[in-house]
Amino acid sequence: MIRINLLASKKRKKVNKGIYELILFLMVVGFLVASCFIINSSLDNQILIAKNEVSKLDREYKRLSKIKKEVDGFKKRKEELQKKIDIVKKLKQGQKGYYEILRNLEYAMPEDVWVSKFDFQGDSVNLNGSSLRTASVNEFILNLYSTKMFDNIDLKVVKKVTVENMDINDFNITAKIKIGG
Structure with missing residues (x-):
C-alpha cells in the first residue's frame, strides 16, 4: 500500500x-x-x-x-x-x-701624734702627720703593724720643724692595707 x-x-x-x-x-x-x-x-x-x-x-x-x-x-x-x-x-x-x-x-696613734693628711687609694694609704717626739713616730709605726691591717709600712720622711719655739717632727708614711685582716 x-x-x-x-x-x-x-x-x-x-x-x-x-x-x-x-x-x-x-x-x-x-x-x-x-x-x-x-x-x-x-x-x-x-x-x-x-x-x-x-x-x-x-x-x-x-x-x-x-x-x-x-x-x-x-x-x-x-x-x-x-x-x-x-x-x-x-x-x-x-x-x-x-x-x-x-x-x-x-x-x-699615740697621744702626741696627729695626722694632718690621709690619702686612701685602692689598697694603699699615705699619711702625713706630726709628732712632738721622734719616739712617738716609731711607736706609731709599731702600733700600725700590731693592728694587722697595715702591711709594708714605709717611713718616707721625718723632718724636724720649729714652730713657736717648739720642735715638731713632721713625717710621711705609706702602707698597704689588708681590709678584714
Missing part, C-alpha cells in the same frame, strides 16, 4: 553549521568574560582585604612603636637607677673599709 501525505509538508530549513559554531563561540566568549569578571571581582576583594589588613597592621605598628619608645625609656631609666644603686652599694662597702681603717688608725 502506498501512502500519500496530503498535508502540505513543511520544508525544513537547513541551518547552517556556521551559526552553531558562532553560537558556541559566543557562549565560550561569554563564559570567559564572565569568568574574568568573577576572577577580577574576587581579586579586587582580596586586594581590599589585604589593604585593610595592611592598614590595620600599620596602625598596630604605630601603636607598638609608641609603646616600644616608652619601654626603651623605662629600660634607660632602669639602667641609670641600677648604676646609682651600684654606686651606693660600692660606697656602703667602702664605708666599712674606711671605718675599719680609721678605727685601727685611731688605736695605733
Whole structure:
C-alpha cells in the first residue's frame, strides 16, 4: 500500500553549521568574560582585604612603636637607677673599709701624734702627720703593724720643724692595707 501525505509538508530549513559554531563561540566568549569578571571581582576583594589588613597592621605598628619608645625609656631609666644603686652599694662597702681603717688608725696613734693628711687609694694609704717626739713616730709605726691591717709600712720622711719655739717632727708614711685582716 502506498501512502500519500496530503498535508502540505513543511520544508525544513537547513541551518547552517556556521551559526552553531558562532553560537558556541559566543557562549565560550561569554563564559570567559564572565569568568574574568568573577576572577577580577574576587581579586579586587582580596586586594581590599589585604589593604585593610595592611592598614590595620600599620596602625598596630604605630601603636607598638609608641609603646616600644616608652619601654626603651623605662629600660634607660632602669639602667641609670641600677648604676646609682651600684654606686651606693660600692660606697656602703667602702664605708666599712674606711671605718675599719680609721678605727685601727685611731688605736695605733699615740697621744702626741696627729695626722694632718690621709690619702686612701685602692689598697694603699699615705699619711702625713706630726709628732712632738721622734719616739712617738716609731711607736706609731709599731702600733700600725700590731693592728694587722697595715702591711709594708714605709717611713718616707721625718723632718724636724720649729714652730713657736717648739720642735715638731713632721713625717710621711705609706702602707698597704689588708681590709678584714
